[in-house]
Amino acid sequence: MSEMINEKATATAPATAAAASSVEVPSYMPRQTFGQLLRGDLGFLPVLLTLVVIAIIFQIASGGFFLIPRNLSNLVGQIATIAMDSLAVTLVLLLGEIDLSVVSVGTLGAVVMGVLSARLGYPAWAAISIAIVAGALVGCINGLFIALLRIPSFIVTLAAAIGYEGLLL
DSSP, X not given: OHHHHHHHXXXXXXXXXXXXXXXXXXXXXXXXOHHHHHHSOOTTHHHHHHHHHHHHHHHHHXXXXXXXXXXXXXXXXXXXXXXXXXXXXXXXHHTTOOOSOHHHHXXXXXHHHHIIIIIXXXXXXXXXXXXXXXXXXXXXXXXXXXXXXXXXXXXXXXXXXXXXXXXXX
């Protein structure tokens, strides 16, 4: 049996080698004109160029203050919560749903953590853990309404956002 397999393998090897050598690979890529480049897929390049232009405009408008390390560090610190919320919303949007209560749930978790640590004297690790559990519980409640009761996510999360904002008062 193994002899038949070996014979078959040796018989097809030259055919495979011939087929592989007949594939033409261009030795050079023709240069594209600027118009052809703009009509093609530019990927991330327009976003990057726009970011550079905006940074230059802000640097000029602020009198050279925008790109100093202290200001950039301040900007990164201020955008951290927005970046986390954006990541969560992106995942929900990829599923074809919408979540309008992301900011309210995040704020609720922050308030729970603050109250537990500042007013009730909980250690930081316990306050953070309880705040995460509170946010997960709120998310599960929203998810139960959407998944089990089949209420549209827009309605559930809009009502939840209003309700959690009222709870925070």
